Amino acid sequence: MKAVRFDAWKTRPALVDVDRPVPGPGEVLLKVAGSGACHSDVALYAIFDQDIAMPQLRPSYILGHEVTGWVEETGPGVVGIEPGTAHMVYAARGCGHCASCARGEDTLCDNVASMTSLGSGLGLDGGMAEYMTVPVRNLVPLEGADPIKAAPLVDAGLTAxxxxxxxxxxxxxxxxxxxxxxxxxxxxxxxxxxxxxxxxxxxxxxxxxxxxxxxxxxxxxxxxxxxxxxxxxxxxxxxxxxxxxxxxxxxxxxxxxxxxxxxxxxxxxxxxxxxxxxxxxxxxxxxxxxxxxTYMGTLEELHELAALYRAGRLEVDITPFALEDALDAYARLETGTMLGRAVIVPHGTVTVDDAAVAADAEAVPVAG
Ligand SMILES: [Zn+2]
Ligand SMILES: [Zn+2]
Structure with missing residues (x-):
């Protein structure tokens, strides 16, 4: 499958071919509906290095921490999650057993110093890809609500x-x-x-x-x-x-x-x-x-935010891009010429409204 992978500090990510992941026990394989391109991704690859970034963010991994999708397959031991249903992915991933994680505050995990990542797309493979694997605990149901427009809720919405x-x-x-x-x-x-x-x-x-x-x-x-x-x-x-x-x-x-x-x-x-x-x-x-x-939000709050969205109480402004155009989306993010969140849509056809993105501004210097 195609994926956008971040391989080295101060280097732009690359569109690569990788094996489709296999869901382990307690996980699902998610067919990605939408994957938001976040400004913090640009910070990750353009600004951070081993001296200033937390060691958990060290490359290489697939980007994408603002992800929604449909359950494609369930791993061993998963019950009560139906294939085809749409979900948001809570990106933060704490140790799972400290008091903070018990409250769904994985972002504030007591054991972060011993963790090897901060979450999916943040040290672990994320959803800037056709598919990703997700622990069932991190799935937040969207029911009938539009999963592509919901992608920015996962980080931008949850942070607010x-x-x-x-x-x-x-x-x-x-x-x-x-x-x-x-x-x-x-x-x-x-x-x-x-x-x-x-x-x-x-x-x-x-x-x-x-x-x-x-x-x-x-x-x-x-x-x-x-x-x-x-x-x-x-x-x-x-x-x-x-x-x-x-x-x-x-x-x-x-x-x-x-x-x-x-x-x-x-x-x-x-x-x-x-x-x-x-x-x-x-x-x-x-x-x-x-x-x-503040930093992002809790798993419980993502459930609360999803309820607001499912009830039609939130407008979401997005500019969709095909997965093949993800690097173009990041380039536009670097220049500050994006109106609304760039959401990568790996499946189906996407027409980008060129009027919604102004080109030709000065890009931040990044090697590669
Ligand atoms: Zn973000
Ligand atoms: Zn923890």
């Missing part, structure tokens, strides 16, 4: 859901305000999930006008950038400040904006991977405000 869920104590009273900074895939989910799960006023900002328009359609109040942006945001909160800020960018500038608008006892969640740093001191911060980060 987890960040919002952890901030809910700040947002459940009346008159609360949330702010979403950065309206790419994760930010669009954050806007929708805040609308579904809270009564808060949702403010949103991004430098791209069309991303702002989309968020506005989904119920957010857009605050444009500019010199007095923080003052305008504070005004919209009646001067109180924002109860929960979600920074999906994570640069020094966006964290500073978050700090300048957060309310007393507010919460700033930095989700974006830009690596910005900030000063955080007693006198520079409203009383009892907190600054935290």
């Amino acid at each position: 859901y987890h960040a919002v869920k952890l901030a809910l104590p700040r947002l459940t009273s009346g008159g609360r305000t949330a702010l979403v900074i950065g309206l790419g895939g994760v930010g669009q989910f954050a806007v929708q999930i805040l609308g579904e799960m809270t009564a808060a006023t949702v403010l949103a900002t991004d430098i791209k006008a069309e991303a702002c328009d989309l968020a506005a359609e989904r119920g957010a109040t857009v605050v444009e950038g500019g010199e007095d942006q923080a003052a305008r945001i504070r005004e919209l909160t009646g001067g109180r400040g924002v109860d929960a800020v979600f920074d999906l960018v994570g640069t020094e500038d966006t964290i500073r904006l978050a700090q300048s608008v957060v309310a007393v006892r507010g919460r700033i969640t930095v989700v974006g991977l830009a690596g910005g740093r900030t000063d955080w001191g007693f006198y520079t911060t409203p009383f009892e405000a907190e600054l935290t980060g």
Whole structure:
């Protein structure tokens, strides 16, 4: 079968022919429906190396940690999973027996130091391929919902859901305000999930006008950038400040904006991977405000998110690509010219709407 394999640090992945995997005990063989191309894949092959990456992410393996598909075959000992049914794949893979894993928090596994991978497509073979094997525990049922559009929920959607869920104590009273900074895939989910799960006023900002328009359609109040942006945001909160800020960018500038608008006892969640740093001191911060980060989400939360999606409560923006064009999808991701999540569709025919992707921007330098 064809697969997109990441073979060495600072080298682009390659489309290769490999043997179709065989499901072991407690596993299924999944026929991949959709596989999202994630920005963290680009970080994996273009930015990381043995000095800065966690050793569990060391190549070589098939990429793809944002995967949905249909059960093709069940391995020994698997009961109650019907061939042909559609599922999402919870990508994180902890030790399976610590207290964190017992709660479905494989992302926070107590024994990560002794693990040889972080999950499928993250050290283990993932779903940027025609087929992959998955432990039944990691399957989340989609029932009749569209599995191709569901792919971005597995990581981008789950990341937004987890960040919002952890901030809910700040947002459940009346008159609360949330702010979403950065309206790419994760930010669009954050806007929708805040609308579904809270009564808060949702403010949103991004430098791209069309991303702002989309968020506005989904119920957010857009605050444009500019010199007095923080003052305008504070005004919209009646001067109180924002109860929960979600920074999906994570640069020094966006964290500073978050700090300048957060309310007393507010919460700033930095989700974006830009690596910005900030000063955080007693006198520079409203009383009892907190600054935290989040990483993906739990297996139980993916079940909860799937329920929202199955009920038709979430819009997902995707640009589909054939598996043969996966490297093209990554190239467009590198240049920042992708609108909506690039989802690789290995089976069936895919027509890419060229109007949805602008070409010819400068690519980040990667060897190979
Ligand atoms: Zn990802
Ligand atoms: Zn564990």
